[in-house]
Amino acid sequence: MTQTIGLIGGMSWESSAHYYRIINQAMRERLGGVHSARSLMFSVDFGEIERLQHDGDWEGLTARMIDAAQRLERGGADFFLICTNTMHRMAGEVAASVSIPLLHIADPTAAAVAAAGYGRVGLLGTAFTMEQAFYTGRLRDAFGLDVLVPEAADRAVVHDIIYRELVVGDVRATSRAAYAEIIARLVARGAEAIILGCTEIMLLVQPADSAVPLFDTTTLHALAAVERAVAGQG
Template identity: 60%
Template sequence: MLTIGLIGGMSWESSAHYYRLANELVRDRLGGHHSARCLLYSVDFADIERLQSAGEWDEAGRVLADAARRVEAAGADLLLLCTNTMHKVADRVADAVRIPLLHIVDVTAATVRRHGLHTVGLLGTAFTMEQDFLRDRLAGHGLTVLVPGAEDRKMIHSVIYDELCLGVVSEASRTAYLRVIDRLIAAGAQGVILGCTEIELLITQDDTPVLLFPTTRLHVTAAVDQAITADQLVTTDQPVTADQLVTIDQPITTDQPVTA
């Protein structure tokens, strides 16, 4: 099994979800006492949140690029950035290392397309919903992306930072999110991307008949698939190379469905 490198801490609540999912998926795939071979580097989210609020994305990119180099040096074979919002600096992170970065948008978009959808709603932080770094990459996969209105975006962002990042899961917030999802569907969305790792702590497919695309679960599933299958493709004398993995520039093309 290849070693999955995780850059987390944004927030640690969602990073714990990444870790648990990776181990559960490996156990389910391989059985017995198998667990994920992984390395986790967790940043101090207070530092990242301050840089986000100040718009200091270059400095945030430097911090995460340094984390990526450390994870690579520790022995990771592929890399996950355990956050949607900080994929704004994904190119900077990918350029800092030789191992491939599995991009959360490419994984998600491939799943949306496999379900035959072309118009999706997007929930996430205000940065994710209002800036173009995720929306444009989704559009590059042929998807039309709808975002909530201004008041809904403000509420969604507040719940993420003031509740979910702090481990608070509120029934009132769940209801508010579901109302936003209903409005996105009424506006023409065929499904909804949960484009923030913490949102999956609040909303699951059991909460709504609308098809959801939980980016964390999809991201981890793709990483585990690659860690297991790529390891089976090479021997100890033939180290895995970037072109054998889905990278930041190579969206998934597998036909195997991934359930939400």
């Protein structure tokens, strides 16, 4: 029996739905037949989360993530994922609040980048992820990656498209073109690969939009969860 995967989702549900799909498809490929993943998801109201994020109420957000993690632990999850990059800002506090391990979203992504031989990466994500040290610092300190983020005006474009369009499933060709231009500027600055460091960006950006490889945190995180669940089966 595989381990039970806990998922804190809803940030946004658009990307959480892809987590569920990727995890179950990968589990079926690993185990064959009609197998699927043993999983629990606690899905938050992103309207509340988004408001607290932009109000800068990280204490309130931490309390909500701790509550969600504890619910998953009580429900029987063997380990858990926070299905968003931004909310890993409080990963340490959330992990410390439960006895089951957290699979950090940056780790499988950074490991894949390093395994592919890349040392300098461009990072796209919310302003919180691109500008605060909780994410870029982990990539640098734990994995030795040199992380480039877009210039201020480009960061604003990336952030606004996420919150105004992607979290509600609005995928626009004009926004794809804008992201492609921002990626090109990161490549011109020396980025050897691009981390799609927001779980919604995979809805918009495709390999054809970049001259260098893309590393999608949603897919890599979900696949790492399957590997852990299979490896830990009793």
